[in-house]
Amino acid sequence: MEKDIIRVRNLTKKFGDFVANDQLTFEVKKGEIFGFLGANGAGKTTAIRMLCGLSKPTSGEMEVAGFDAYTQTESIKKNIGYMSQKFSLYDDLTIWENIRFFGGIYGLSRSAIRDRSKEMLTRLGIVNLSNRLIRDIPPGWKQKIAFSVAILHKPQIVFLDEPTGGVDPVTRRQFWDLIYEAIDQGITVFVTTHYMDEAEYCHRLSMMVNGRIVALDSPEALKQRFGSISMNDVFVQLARTGEKSS
Amino acid sequence: MKRLLAFIRKEFLHIFRDPRTMIILFGMPVAQLLIFGFVISNEIRDAKIAILDKSNDQQSREIVHRLLSSGYFRIGAELETESSIEACFKANQANLVVVFEPDFGRKLERNHRASMQLIADASDPNMAEMLSNYVQGIVFEYVNDLNRTIESPTFIQASYRMIFNPALKGVYMFVPGTMALILMLISAMMTSITIAREKEMGTMEVLLVSPLNPFQILIGKLTPYFFLSLINASLILLMAYFVFGLPILGSSLLLVLVSMLFILMALSLGVLISTVAKNQEVAMFISMFALLLPTLLLSGFIFPIENMPKILQYLSILMPPKYFIIILKNLMIKGIGMSYIWKEVAILGLFLLVFMLISIRKFKIRLE
Numbered sequence: 194m195e196k197d198i199i200r201v202r203n204l205t206k207k208f209g210d211f212v213a214n215d216q217l218t219f220e221v222k223k224g225e226i227f228g229f230l231g232a233n234g235a236g237k238t239t240a241i242r243m244l245c246g247l248s249k250p251t252s253g254e255m256e257v258a259g260f261d262a263y264t265q266t267e268s269i270k271k272n273i274g275y276m277s278q279k280f281s282l283y284d285d286l287t288i289w290e291n292i293r294f295f296g297g298i299y300g301l302s303r304s305a306i307r308d309r310s311k312e313m314l315t316r317l318g319i320v321n322l323s324n325r326l327i328r329d330i331p332p333g334w335k336q337k338i339a340f341s342v343a344i345l346h347k348p349q350i351v352f353l354d355e356p357t358g359g360v361d362p363v364t365r366r367q368f369w370d371l372i373y374e375a376i377d378q379g380i381t382v383f384v385t386t387h388y389m390d391e392a393e394y395c396h397r398l399s400m401m402v403n404g405r406i407v408a409l410d411s412p413e414a415l416k417q418r419f420g421s422i423s424m425n426d427v428f429v430q431l432a433r434t435g436e437k438s439s
Numbered sequence: 440m441k442r443l444l445a446f447i448r449k450e451f452l453h454i455f456r457d458p459r460t461m462i463i464l465f466g467m468p469v470a471q472l473l474i475f476g477f478v479i480s481n482e483i484r485d486a487k488i489a490i491l492d493k494s495n496d497q498q499s500r501e502i503v504h505r506l507l508s509s510g511y512f513r514i515g516a517e518l519e520t521e522s523s524i525e526a527c528f529k530a531n532q533a534n535l536v537v538v539f540e541p542d543f544g545r546k547l548e549r550n551h552r553a554s555m556q557l558i559a560d561a562s563d564p565n566m567a568e569m570l571s572n573y574v575q576g577i578v579f580e581y582v583n584d585l586n587r588t589i590e591s592p593t594f595i596q597a598s599y600r601m602i603f604n605p606a607l608k609g610v611y612m613f614v615p616g617t618m619a620l621i622l623m624l625i626s627a628m629m630t631s632i633t634i635a636r637e638k639e640m641g642t643m644e645v646l647l648v649s650p651l652n653p654f655q656i657l658i659g660k661l662t663p664y665f666f667l668s669l670i671n672a673s674l675i676l677l678m679a680y681f682v683f684g685l686p687i688l689g690s691s692l693l694l695v696l697v698s699m700l701f702i703l704m705a706l707s708l709g710v711l712i713s714t715v716a717k718n719q720e721v722a723m724f725i726s727m728f729a730l731l732l733p734t735l736l737l738s739g740f741i742f743p744i745e746n747m748p749k750i751l752q753y754l755s756i757l758m759p760p761k762y763f764i765i766i767l768k769n770l771m772i773k774g775i776g777m778s779y780i781w782k783e784v785a786i787l788g789l790f791l792l793v794f795m796l797i798s799i800r801k802f803k804i805r806l807e
Contacts, residue, residue, distance in 0.1 A: 245648045267650065275648040279641025285456045286449065297445020298649050352648075 198223045198350055198381050199244065204253035206239050213239040215404045217253070221350070221383060226376060228395030229385040230424075232432065236404040237385040238278075241354050244383070245275050258349045271299070274348040274380075278355035282339050284328040288319070291327060292342060299346035306345075313341045316374075333364035340371055350381040357388065369394050389425040398424075400431050407431050442651055446659030453633065454663055460629065468621045468671050472614070472678050486570055487515030489533035491524065496544030502555075502581055506537070511573050528560050535559045535570045547585075547593060554596040614679040615767035616740030618672060619760035622698070623705050623734050626668045628726035630709030634660055635722035638713075653802055661706045668702045669695075688774025697770070697780075700787050701763045707794035708759075714801035734760045759790045 199221035206214040213236045221227040229237045242248040244257055246266045255262035258272040275281075282291045289310065296306035314320045317337060327335060336356060344351050353372075357365045369391070372382055384395065392398055392412060399409040408415060408431055412424055419427045454460050488506065492499050506512050515533035518524060524536050538556040540546070546553040557574055559567035578597050585593045637643040646656055676694070679685040687694065712729065716722035734740065737751060738760040744752055755761050762783040769775050777784075 247644060247647055267652075270648060270650045273648065275645060277641050277644050279644070281642055281645045283449070283453070283642060284640070286452055290449070290452060294445055294449045295645075295649075297448075298442045298646070298651050300442055300650065 196223045197221065198258055199227075199383065200254075200256040201244075202254040204240070204243065204255055205251050206236075206243060206248065207251045212404050214243070214250075217406055219399055219406060219409055221381060222397075223349075223381055224376060224379060225396040226372065226382045226384065226394065228392055228398040229383070229401065230387065230389075230392050230398055230428065231385075231401030232387060235401040237401055238354055239404075240401075241352050241383070241385055245273060245352050246270060271346075272349045274343040274346065274351035276339050276343040276351070276353050276356050278358045280335060280339065282327045282335065282342060285326060287324050287326055288314070288330070288338060289323040291338075292345065295342050296345055301346060309345055313345065317341060333360055333367075336360060336364070336368060337371055340368065340375075344375055344378075344380055347378070348380065350383060351375065353382065353384040355385055355387070357386065357391065362390070365391065389423065389428060392424040392428075400428065402432055407434070443655050443659055446651065446655065447662050450633070450659060450663045454667070463629070464625060464667055464671065465674075467624070468617070468675050469678070471617050471621065472675060472682075485513050486511060486535065486566075487533045488512045488570075488574075489516040489518050489524075489527050489536045490514065491518040491521065491536060491538045492543075493541040494539050494543035494545075496542075498544035498547050498553075499539040502539075502578060503537070505577050505581055506574065509573070509577055524558060533560075534566060535574065537574060547595070551593040552596070554598065556598050614675070614683065614685050615764045615771065616738070616760075618675045618698075618767060619701070619738060619763045620731070620734050620740065621671060621675060622668055622702055622763075623730050623760055624726070625671060626664055626702050626705030627709035627712065627730050628723065630661060630664050630706055631712035631716060631722040631726055632719050633664075634710065634713035635716045635719045639718040654799075657710060657799075657802065661710070664706060664709075665699075665702060668705075669699065672698045672702070685771065686774075687771050689770035689776060693777060694767075694770050697763070697766050697784060697787075700784065700791065701759070704759055704787055704791040704794065707791060707798055710798040710802065711794050714798055733758050737761070739764055759787060762786050 197220040199219075201217055201219050204214060204217040205212065215236075217240060229240065231237050239248065243250050243255065244262070246262065246269055250262075257269045260266075260268040260272070262269060283294070286294065292310040292313070293306055296309070301309070310323070311320075314323055317334075319334070319338075322330065327338075330338070340351075340353070340356060343353075357368055360368065365388070372384070372394075375382060384391075386392065395412065397409065397411050398415060399406045400415075401407070408418075408427075410418070415427050416422065416424065419430050421427045421430070454464070490503055492503070507514065512535075516527050518527060518536065521538075524538075527533050527536065536558040538558065540554050540556075543553045543555065555578070557571045559571050561567040575597050578595055582593055582595050634643075637646065647653070651659070672695075676687065680687060708730075709726075712722055712725050716725055733754075737744075737747075737755045738758045739755065740760070744755050744761070747755065766780045766783045766787075769780050
């Protein structure tokens with residue numbers, strides 16, 4: 194039985210006269226990888242910030258992990274993880290100290306933090322680096338560690354805002370392996386990206402153009418509908434029509 | 440609570456891991472105190488004095504001779520009349536004028552009692568104080584020597600007068616002033632920088648997404664700096680007491696409580712700055728201009744407020760350190776209690792309240 198973990202109705206965000214998100218309506222199913230695609234400035238980050246409670250919607254309904262986003266923000270916060278395009282670990286702390294801190298502010302017990310960090314470091318194969326400062330870790334590794342820390346408290350859903358920005362394709366591929374592992378653990382993944390190769394990895398995609406969702410389906414269905422062989426092609430076509438209509 | 444503790448521990452790690460922060464935290468107070476202390480205890484050599492000798496007899500000449508042979512003084516001018524004293528100061532011919540009354544020697548022999556006057560240029564109060572102390576010391580020695588040969592005790596009354604800055608503001612000012620400056624800088628600048636850093640690094644978003652509420656984030660940020668500032672205050676006081684012999688005449692408990700109030704005030708000011716500043720540089724810049732310079736210039740730390748132009752005097756009303764300095768001076772040097780400083784304490788409390796209200800409001804608005 195598939196359950197909706199995110200439900201959004203007519204979600205709108207305005208900055209003055211500028212409409213950043215226009216009447217967004219979509220659901221995210223439990224356990225899926227939901228991709229949010231769009232060019233820079235299409236409104237992806239605005240949408241993800243509202244879903245995480247960083248920004249208040251101008252109007253519309255929004256439900257995350259079964260909680261109302263207006264009245265139950267505290268409950269939502271305990272059930273989500275977040276990783277932004279800006280790097281989200283502390284440079285001057287070691288890997289272990291970062292884990293301990295984020296585990297601590299999510300209220301994990303000391304033994305849970307110890308167990309999960311050991312498991313996580315083993316999985317990443319970096320047990321011997323746990324006392325290394327984050328600033329001395331290669332960028333590709335930082336992203337993987339940041340993601341692992343973001344799901345340390347086993348959230349129901351993790352929001353990734355362009356998590357692979359500025360990372361080479363090989364590391365990106367490895368990063369996605371981690372995302373699939375998270376899915377196996379039952380975590381839902383909500384990811385924004387503008388890399389089209391990443392779009393192929395998502396279960397379902399929503400395409401954003403100028404603050405509006407112009408298409409929402411699985412990558413295969415989208416390709417079929419637009420008669421394209423690649424997501425890139427789909428995206429270009431959509432972007433054109435979006436431009437015409439606006 | 441456990442979440443908060445995890446947060447506070449992280450803040451301490453940030454502080455202890457950054458050499459620059461550590462230097463500002465602990466190097467600066469010590470260095471500043473030593474610099475100011477050094478200026479104060481600086482030995483005098485060849486200070487210029489002027490002599491107005493109205494009796495010009497053996498005794499007065501002997502004293503002048505002793506002054507000059509002490510190595511501390513040299514003659515800048517020989518004066519004939521009282522009216523030339525001020526001109527002599529203005530022409531910078533002397534820092535101190537020594538005046539002997541008419542018939543100085545004869546009065547000393549007959550009445551065993553004579554008087555002289557020391558007039559010091561107190562625009563440099565430390566110098567003025569020191570010079571007149573030196574002269575009095577030498578005169579005292581002369582009297583002692585006299586008393587050894589004469590049977591009935593002799594007494595020279597050396598009255599002294601400070602001109603240009605009669606209240607001698609500035610002496611002992613360096614400790615209260617340094618304390619106000621250091622606490623203001625550490626509490627306000629460091630907190631504004633550390634919050635701005637979270638924003639700049641993008642970690643603030645992660646914190647805001649986490650179950651920590653904004654209030655906890657603020658408390659977590661401020662707690663380490665509160666304690667470190669307290670340690671700093673104690674360090675400054677201990678150094679002032681043991682190294683420079685500054686008295687602490689009033690209640691130590693009251694001193695600690697007032698310092699806590701001032702630190703809290705500065706911390707909330709730091710939060711306020713951070714809500715305006717987008718990154719660390721801006722936070723630093725605002726702190727420097729909004730805190731450091733006014734604290735130095737307008738709080739009465741270096742320049743006596745009474746001598747300022749009216750408009751700056753009005754501006755100084757808005758400087759929280761001014762009140763802290765007044766409190767410290769009253770508590771430490773004059774040894775008077777709460778009944779005399781409640782007004783200043785209340786004003787500091789008012790500053791705290793205003794800064795806190797604004798910053799909490801602004802901090803929340805920013806979360807939108």
